[in-house]
Amino acid sequence: MTLAPDLIERIREATDIAAVIGEHVNLKRSGRTFKGLCPFHKEKTPSFIVNPDRQIFKCFGCGEGGDIYRFLMDFDKLSFPEAVQSLADRAGIIVPKSKWDGPQEESVYPVLAWAENHYQELLAGPGGAGATRYLKERGISDYVREKYGLGWVPDRWDTLLQAMGRRTTQAMLSRAGLVTKKDGGGYYDRFRGRVMIPIRSALGKTIGFGGRTIDGGEPKYLNSPETETFIKGKVLYGLSEAREALKEHGFAIVVEGYLDVFALVQGGFQNTIATCGTAFTVDQARVLKRYVDKVIIAFDGDKAGVRAAWKSAGIFLGEGLDVRILNLPAEDDPDSYIRREGPEAMSEKLSQSPTVVGFARDVLLGQLERREDLLKAFAYLGAKIEDPIRRRVLLQEAAESFRFNESVLVGESNRQRKPQATQRKMRPETQDRVGRLYLGRLIEGIEGFSEDLLVPEEAIMESELRHLYATWLSLWQSGDPDPKHTLLNDDANRSLTSALLAGDLPETDQMEQVTKRLRDRVVQAEGKKIQHAIRQAETRGDDAEVIRLSRELQSLRGGTGIPDQPQG
Ligand SMILES: [Zn+2]
Known part of the structure; x- marks a missing residue:
């Protein structure tokens, strides 16, 4: 949906960002900005900043940042139109219905949501009796079935293809990872004869599925392929359902499979999450670190489980998490243990989980x-x-x-x-302080801006910063009336953009000086290159070249600053 940019801007301007965020976060004034504990990750010292002058928020702990719309979208899980509407209501601005019209951006989320819903209907229908029996046998309660949105797909090649009607297209189903292309053309359903487990993003949107056979067919588990929404190494299964519990308990129970999540959640351990059938990755550990300081690894008790637990312990320790490893009997997984021994025994086992040193002594050493x-x-x-x-x-x-x-x-x-x-x-480049000040001011806007204030891209030292500068330049060249908010509303750019805008920026009249310092860098780098070439020419005995280069060096230093087309 699109909405006139001027109206979006008007509503934003009419809103006091500190007041809106202040309703959810305890903010303390600190100079021209406000500080508080970040609502998006767990922290003890505030690194969450609201800057009313620039109408942005930024967390220097987890990187979350953007404008007030972004805050409402992430915090209250609103869609963009909903966020706009809610602020418009607050500011007493009427959004005409017709303003919402416009070209719809094709998104795969509605397709995934529809598929999830359809799978659930199939489970509830007469064809789902076998699957329902299976879930009962596995001890999965109605509560868990509903909470995790479980469904069923019969063993047919065209369940979704038949059901989609005019709702969507085969190409969209394919983009969503729900159908597979046939060699001879056409598509078939990827998931057949499986209990369907929706995999959701941290904010609760369905991004993919795991499917489990119930008749012993192989593979036992099949996941969505990697798609634009489903990136296996980054997703934590059960995170959106566990978010509140994670913050409340301060630690996560991490397990290997969906069924372990269900068993533990059913036993009252709501702070349980899993990977989607892969080893834990650094990316996943980082996501988890936003919510908790500590994890209890609760993997299978067998040799493979112990090995995997140790490997994951390294990943979590590497991200600064406190790690415990549950010590289960060799024949158990968390699901079987809790079903046999009950939640209280599990609770005790969890609380006795040793550190890695203890686990090595009690378990690993023997293996x-x-x-x-x-x-x-x-x-x-x-x-x-x-x-x-x-x-x-x-x-x-x-x-x-x-x-x-x-x-x-x-x-x-x-x-x-x-x-x-x-x-x-x-990876960690030193921060280009001058470059950051320059780009921050440029993005925030300069009164009486002229092209004289632009610098060559290579004057910016940090690669991420240089990339952002290049993006800003192309927005500016294409006549974007509001590059700042274009960047703030672009997922790839908003984190760095809000970081630049959160801090102090040079005044407009200081910009000439900042620009000069950046240009001098290019001149210096160019000078070094010429000097190097001079030394090489000298070694070769190429006097003519030495003279030519020396003149070039002279004109570079005494001349206009930078040559028209700086090299490198
Ligand atoms: Zn944060």
């Missing part, structure tokens, strides 16, 4: 053939932990507990760290 395997296992954990003090503490404790030679352990850990360390070196 390893050689002592040095245990040393390597701890070296792996140490290698994952970036913070030197936390790494040291863990390795020391392990060395003491298992009588390892500490320096051997540290050495092995560093050895395992190496390839990673060089990779990581590439």
